[in-house]
Amino acid sequence: MTYWQNYHLAKDLADALRALEGAPAPVEVLAGGTDLLLDLQQGRHAPVHTLVDVTGIPELKAIEMRGEKLFVGAAAPLRTIVDSPLVGEHAQALVEACGLIGGPQVRNTATLGGNVAHALPAGDGTIALLTLGAQAEIADANGCRQVPIETLFAGPGQSTLKKGREVLVGFYMEARGAGEASAFRRVMRPQGVAIAILNLGAWLRREGDTLVDARIAVGPSGPVPRCMKAAEQALRRQDYREEVIEAALAALLEEASFRNSRHRASEDYRRQMAGVLLRDALGAAWARAGDQGELAV
């Protein structure tokens, strides 16, 4: 089967948007393609007329500070994110998550934008972005706008991006402040598809022995990737001790809806792993926040 008829290698954002508008449907934005191309090849995605490749657009590959914010381009290969000292400084969970996706070959082509647009409930990059409270920048014919990343998900594998009209440009995250740090952990299964059985990201701000603020995202914990608001609340303005973590875990288990998934993991196992990962990720972030030094993985 011919998976696409026309391939447009966009030079810049305007070019990409024009190509999207001008092409006969169906048209798809193509970033790294490590998901979309496989879906096309294996018949999970119907053949398209035009693919608009955005990986050559300089702006979408940028990784830089913009004011007080870290910007990571949606089409930056994961490898460049993992290797970036800036991301390592400000978004440790993102480095850890991106470093666990695929192997080196996949990380040389796969992108964070693709991970988010694929909208899997346990996308590693997506969970890390949620943990970091990222804003997504979206471009369409009318210009660019920023939205909280959690608004991008409609259901498993379904994003709210308007197909063929919108392009993910990149992600903004707050620069790491004093006492702040993040971490990402996951559990895999040696059999079957190499997607996390469960992954979890934690971001926190500490003052001395007090956990001032926290963000926790866990996947798959429902149809869309999301933060665990109740668990975050249970952690806020608390001393960092076992009872607090217990309470946060209880809140998380209440809030998350873990599923039995065939040949992957049972709900029970996921609940147990949530405890393991919460402790590990919080512990790592807590230590880093106290450390305030380089990324200590």
Added chain:
Amino acid sequence: MIQLTVNGAAVSVATGAGEMLSDLLRERLGLTGTKIGCNEAECGSCTVLVDGQPVLACTYPARRAAGTMVTTIEGLAPRAEDGADGLHPLQEAFVRYGAVQCGFCIPGQIMTAYGLLQENPNPSSERVRAALKDTLCRCAGYPTIERAVLAAAEALRTGEAVKAPDIPLAKEPLEVIGKAFIRPDAVEKVAGKAIFSDDLKFEGMLHARVVRAGVAHGMLRKLNIEAARDVPGVVAVLTAADIPGEQNHGLVIYDWPAMIGIGERVRYVGDALAIVAAESREIATQALELIEVEIEALPVVSGPVQARQAEAPALHEKGNTLKHIKVRKGEIEAGFADAEVVLEHTFHTATTDHAFLEPECCIARPTEDGRLEVYVGSQIPYADRQQIARALGRAEKDVRVIGQLMGGGFGGKEDIAGQIHAALLAQVTGRPVKLLYDRHESLVAHPKRHATQIRVKMGAKKDGRLTAVETELYGDTGAYASLGEKVMTRATTHSSGPYAVPHVKADCYAMYTNNPPAGAFRGFGVTQSAFAIESMMDMLAAELGVDPVELRRANALEVGSVTNTGQVLRESVGLTDCIEGVAAEMRRLGGEKPFVGRPVEGAEHLRRAWGLAVAYKNTGLGGGAPDKASAEVELFEDGTLEARSSSAELGQGLVTVLQMIVAEEFKTPLEQVRVLVMDTDLTPDGGPTTASRQTYVTGNAVRHAAQALRQALTSTLAEKYDQPPEQVRFVEGLAQVNGRKISLGEAASIVKGEGREPRALYEYWAPETKPLGEGGDMHFAFSFGAQAAEVEVNTRTGEVRVLRVIAANDVGRVLNPLGLQGQVEGGVMMGLGNALTEEFIVEDGQIFTDHLARYRMPSIVQAPEIISLPVEHPTADGPYGAKGVGELSSIPTTPAITNAIYNAVGVRVDRLPVDQEAILRGLAGK
């Protein structure tokens, strides 16, 4: 048109719709060194560098490569000043370290490693593993690959030659035998110049595809091919009605239809219904989708226990029982009456797939003289020829099977696959026809390892001496017999382990089901039964409070023992030496109490322990089957020698062994010897490459042929120079007649001058064996092995990691230490996969694991340190004393791992693969 730089040269090339970089490289530029193993971004074989970064060419749009610099395996080597191709240090190291076996994954391995060394000239072992994480090798010489990359890195840093590997020689090497030699095809494989079936192209070649049932059980009611026939570019669409010869094929029993006819029974989802040949693969695929199929679904038989129940639908005329296999020795009831402890437990093993990295491919081509050539990587070329001719309704001599390099087989390329389909289409169209399976089709169609349920009841004295072993096996042979009867016979006869047990009763039911057929797979049934019996041995050791090493030593087969089939072992039983060697090394590494679980310091939730298992495996077909191989050795006037046999080279290293045997017999350098295999016109029948038999059987054939030729040369030279034959010697690549030196080429000319051909054909018959049930020698040789595995279990997650494996193998005699290293590392990794990662899932006849993404074979990051301890108890009739090792090395690994898990955390695994959730549940229940 796009412009890019490929291997340093500017290229301007057209790209089509939907085209990937791999298509551009392989099809448009003819750079076939880039291999397609899965076409789904899982295996890494297609790795190339784009602007210095390794990427997967199979999922990299060709158009995206515009303006980039692409480097493929063909572009890696520096070109020498004289224009000859050199080797990059990575290529050199892969060759010298023996990292090349079947070679299919090697371009991907080397390119991925090259990408790493470009940015990190001094990587740690850990970095090498991280870089090669998703570049899979099924021959699985992962430790050797790692050593080769590190050696290449060092050579690149220092500018010096690649350091020689440290390969221990055999204990008593001969002139050639027992020393390490590089396989003759290694250089072309690392250079990306090795040609596999899919790399071949012929003028006017058509592309075939197969319509498969997709339904596990039913009756084919309707098949409409009209619309498919009308597609422009479609040249032929054939159905069962178009088979001119016999409809059924099979290796032992002809029960497998090449295509299912209307009104006939569909028995598994992979059953072929129609075949299409078209001008391109895309057109053939398009035509497939236009074929209308109507199948009346029937209730599915989804497992062997269900298949034996009275109400199960009968899948074949004679019912669902392919074979009830029985082993009887002594009086089982007396044995249990004599026992002071009796244990009983049931184990389950999973269906697994060979997942050789080269999917099946064959090309059938009509020749001008009216014959048909079939180019294919097959483990049994003469059986292919016979089955193709039978289906075509033609004489066998009308068909020539020309074996190609094989990207792994492991038993999975014994059954005939697309060969019949390609041949039918070539015969009808008069054009060459290529039939390539994609990974999905490979997973769906070819026979698997039998899923087996094994109940073991074991009786013993308090001191650990076994008094009785009773086993009951249910083997799932799937829709067709394949080698199911043979495989399950081996599972049954080996089900009480390599032990001298006075009373044995074993019953096995090899059952037809609606699952994919199951057939030969490295280990051949013994993999399954060894898991059960070796788990039971550790359970018995725990029950009795006996050391697992001692328990095995006390019961081990030795010279003079009688096996459970009544065979008296007269020689070559190295089991005790294997056990003692492994035990000593294990205690050296793991201390005096290796079986006692202990926490890791600073990470108390991680617990480690060692586990032990032993195994034996027959060499050769046995069971009364005539086991013979023919080989021919010829001397040419240029002084080179050639050995010929149809035996298969699938990566295991047979060609090197045969080359070494000829070199040994003539005391000539290895480079003077060529080996030609797998051609039914040019090579005599070496029989099937299965049952770890070729080193022994074809090795003997080649050795005898070489000796016969040497004797013929001796008498000719003796006569010509009027010397007694004792004065004729072969040394240093020359013939010496009473001090006079005559080159081998000259000797060939002398023979020719007398009107004779300097060649000898030998048909070797292995020692006769007896069928099961008759007592006597069921097999002419057994190899023995012991392995100890050290595992680490994460008690918070249930995850299991294998840290070290010690593997002792009694191979009779080590012929090529480099080849043995590859077989041992690969065997251990395959056993590890069987334990931890691999499960081919079929539910109600439908295949869940129909892509490589869902079927995971071990990666280099899972490779433990592997310590190989060769044990040499020569067997009298083996070449220089050698027995087989290909299967043996993979068999004890799984139970060694599961026993180690038990020792580490007290959870007994009785169902494969190991499930980390079950480990955690087991821990919670304690």
